[in-house]
Amino acid sequence: MTTDPPVRPGPLFSPVPRGAVLDGLDRSTLSRTTTDARFSLARIERLIATSISIIGLVFGAQTLSIALGAGVGVPGVLGTVYMVVLLGVLAVVILLWFNPRWQKIANTVFAIVYLVGIAFWPIASGGTEAAAPDEPWTWYLCAIACASASQAFKPVIAVIYIVITPAVYGVTGVIDSSGHLIRGDIALQNALYGSMIGLVIFALLMTFRFAARQVDTARTAAFARYDDAIRQHAREVERIEVDALVHDTVLASLQAADRARRPEEAALAVSMASDAIKRLATMDDPMTDAAETASLESLVSGLERYGAALDVPFNITLDAASDLEISYPVAQNLYLAATQAMANSAQHAGGADAARQVNRSVTVTIQGDEGVDIEISDDGVGFDRLSIEPNRLGLRVSIIERVVAVGGTVELDSAPGQGTRISIRWTAADARAKEGARS
Structure with missing residues (x-):
């Protein structure tokens, strides 16, 4: 069963609150602080x-079979x-x-017990197997002891253990009851083998551990770089919102008030100042949930209310x-970009001519199945795009x-003299493609 995402009611007037992006980032990256730095290891x-357990099971079963078949090789209860x-x-x-971790303790005990066991093999067996053609059954546990070590x-x-243990086995396996080494070549062969x-087992384990x-x-370094990149991006988004809010509210209101020479211009300045107060008052609102949605009709309604608040006529239509x-x-x-346009x-299209009539329109058009195009146009005085200063916040x-x-x-x-058209276009496909390119 699926549920529809919540729909945000009411007009889209509140700006993104300051601090919300970084607050959300801290929550979304909280799991990184608990990430195990030894995950692969x-x-x-x-x-x-x-x-080691699988090899131990195989060789242990083989050893038990050989030991029982050979009569243990150590007499009586001692055997x-x-x-x-x-x-x-x-x-x-x-x-x-x-x-x-627990197996490491058991491996330590087994490696020590095995070394002690083969060191005392001549005493335990009485040297009876020194001249036998077959290896004592303890030989089959040597590789497991080296792996355990x-x-x-x-x-x-x-x-050191891997060098000493086979050497001890090689020597003790060919000592007879009189304490004489009777098969030195076999001792050397067993020790080297x-x-x-x-x-080889040691090298494999070390290689795997080093690679891990x-x-x-x-x-860990990638997580750190990713975290830094995300935080830098968040700070940049935060800067954009703060800069835009300052321009949209405080600076725009002051500029409108300074340029007001006619009653309608004064009314526009008052309207912009009122909107500035509303926006500043909502700066500490909770962060918007990304799962919430807004209908296209509510977006158009918000633009209509904003146009009415400007006291400048705008023909606002939803194309379909x-x-x-x-x-x-x-x-x-x-919405915020469109209202700024x-x-x-409202401020600049009429130019210095107070009597100039300017036709202004906002057209919202559907783009495919999940996209929108908002076009804000007027037939006012226009401007030279190349003459815009880079530090101007309104457009950039x-x-x-x-x-x-x-x-x-x-x-x-x-x-100049040709009016202005600003087209704001967004589609879900383009947004996903750009997000994938950044990741």
């Missing part, structure tokens, strides 16, 4: 823990204890696959009936930047 550690301790600790390692120990300690396997740390570092709803913040910016026409900030901020475009056509 944590996933790699879970993968390592799971891999049973020997096997139960080694394989019991390994079982704990396997069962803790889901928690790398790689996961649990610091790198330097892990490397075991160390090689262990170092690099990803986490890059991810429509039930189009657009985002309220978008409608708000389009209307105010400019109050109109153009407001529309561009929501993904729209502004076209200006004017020349």
Whole structure:
């Protein structure tokens, strides 16, 4: 079941309140402050823990089968204890696959128990397997012990362990009951082979961890850059709103009052001052919800009320009936840009000739299924577009930047003696395309 977005009632007179953009930004980026800086590394550690458990299960089952088939290789109760301790600790390692932190503790215990176990193998077995052609069953746990050390120990300690443990196994596996080393070549072969396997496992773990740390570092830096970029954009939007509000209210009212030479000009100045007071009074209103919408008809009604408040005739029409709803913040910016263009026409289109009759019109046209075009035109004195000073806020900030901020475009056509036409166009497709280009 879906619900329609809330529709903003009433006229679109209130400007975007100061501070709202940054306040919303703080709420939308709050999750970034709780982002785990070790996100990728944590996933790699879970993968390592799971891999050790799987390998431990496979080799542990193989070891148990060989040990039982060979009669354990250690006589009596001692043999049973020997096997139960080694394989019991390994079982704990396997069962803790889901928690790398707990498994690290179990791996530490297993690595130590294994090293102690193979160091005392000649005593436990009495050297009975020294001359046997097959390896003692403890050999199959050597790779797991090296993997456990790689996961649990610091790198330097892990490397030392990986070098020493296979060497200890190689020597103790070929000592007979008299304490003589009877198969030195086999001892060397086992020591080198075991160390090689262990170092390969260690290198893989270190490579995965290093790559994960690099990803986490890059991810954290990207979040920081994104956050800075968003905040800079928010400050720029905030600046546009403040500059536009100052121009639309305070400066425009003062300029109108200063230029008033006729009763109708004085009335216009009073009307603009009244609107300025209303806007300034609503600056601390709550931020507009982006999910709210405004109908095109309410936008036209707002323009009609604004035109009536200017005491200057405007022919305002909606080119075609429509039930189009657009985002309220978008409608708000389009409304404020259009009313600024209307105010400019009311102030400047007549020029210095008090008797000049100026025809002014505002036409709102539907663009496709979800777009709108607002054209403000007059047949007044016009102006040279190239002569506009860059620091003038009325056109650049109050109109153009407001529309561009929501993904729209502004076209200006004017020349001395030829009147002025300002076209404000916004479509949802263009806005999404521009938003995608910025991201």
